[in-house]
Amino acid sequence: MTGSIVLFGPPGAGKGTQASLIAEITGKPPVSTGDMLRSALSEGTELGVEAKAFMEAGKLVPDEVIIGLIRERLKEPDASKGVLFDGFPRTILQAEALEEITEVSAVISIEVPDDEIVERIIGRRMDPVTGEIYHVSFKPAPIEIHDRLVQRKDDTEETVRSRLDGYHKQTKPLGNWYGERGLLITIDGTGSILEVGALVTSAVNTL
Ligand code: AP5
Numbered sequence: 001m002t003g004s005i006v007l008f009g010p011p012g013a014g015k016g017t018q019a020s021l022i023a024e025i026t027g028k029p030p031v032s033t034g035d036m037l038r039s040a041l042s043e044g045t046e047l048g049v050e051a052k053a054f055m056e057a058g059k060l061v062p063d064e065v066i067i068g069l070i071r072e073r074l075k076e077p078d079a080s081k082g083v084l085f086d087g088f089p090r091t092i093l094q095a096e097a098l099e100e101i102t103e104v105s106a107v108i109s110i111e112v113p114d115d116e117i118v119e120r121i122i123g124r125r126m127d128p129v130t131g132e133i134y135h136v137s138f139k140p141a142p143i144e145i146h147d148r149l150v151q152r153k154d155d156t157e158e159t160v161r162s163r164l165d166g167y168h169k170q171t172k173p174l175g176n177w178y179g180e181r182g183l184l185i186t187i188d189g190t191g192s193i194l195e196v197g198a199l200v201t202s203a204v205n206t207l
Pocket residue numbers: 009010011012013014015016017018033034035037054055056058059060061062066086087088089090094120121123124125133134135136138139154163189190191192193194196
């Protein structure tokens with residue numbers, strides 16, 4: 001399939017968790033704006049310095065910054081046959097800019113209610129060595145790597161509420177925007193990681 005795929009959904013819906021599976025099936029490289037911003041932050045680049053306060057407050061980084069970042073990323077040779085976007089676009093302005101840059105073939109929306117989101121995010125732990133995403137209850141990490149697991153700075157209950165608020169106001173309307181263009185595929189994200197993975201796999205196989 002030509003064109004890019006967008007993984008859409010609220011914070012903590014499981015986009016990052018399912019991204020590697022979709023990347024494996026489609027061969028499209030995952031492009032996560034959240035991961036790109038976190039790398040910039042830990043490297044202390046100009047972009048990281050600019051994004052830090054927004055991310056820590058659970059607010060969206062300004063559109064022009066994100067669009068510039070994506071424009072540069074899509075110039076890389078591995079992006080020539082489309083990519084798998086995770087966490088981008090998040091505003092209608094970002095989606096309009098993306099239309100100018102590349103073709104979007106499908107938008108997979110993982111739907112999870114707010115109450116489940118909070119539990120997922122607060123229990124999330126990341127392995128900085130492999131990038132693997134774990135959860136204290138839903139996907140426990142092997143005991144031998146417990147010492148190196150980290151919790152994201154924005155994974156606090158207060159920040160999650162702010163991220164959810166921003167999602168409902170700025171990002172959710174984008175679902176309808178893609179729906180009107182016939183690109184939206186909705187997945188029930190409330191099952192286990194394996195159950196959601198099976199739904200995602202059958203959706204991707206229809207593309
Ligand atoms: P970003 O990193 O994109 O965060 P997010 O959208 O808030 O999404 P998350 O990474 O929190 O969740 P996810 O859906 O990937 O869930 P995961 O698979 O980890 O963005 C961070 C910040 O950067 C933003 O707040 C903003 O400031 C900035 N930013 C990024 N992109 C931007 C943009 N385009 N424009 C402006 N600003 C931008 O799963 C969560 C947890 O749940 C894990 O512990 C996992 O193990 C568990 N889990 C997953 N699936 C299941 C399941 N089915 N059942 C039970 N547990 C599950």
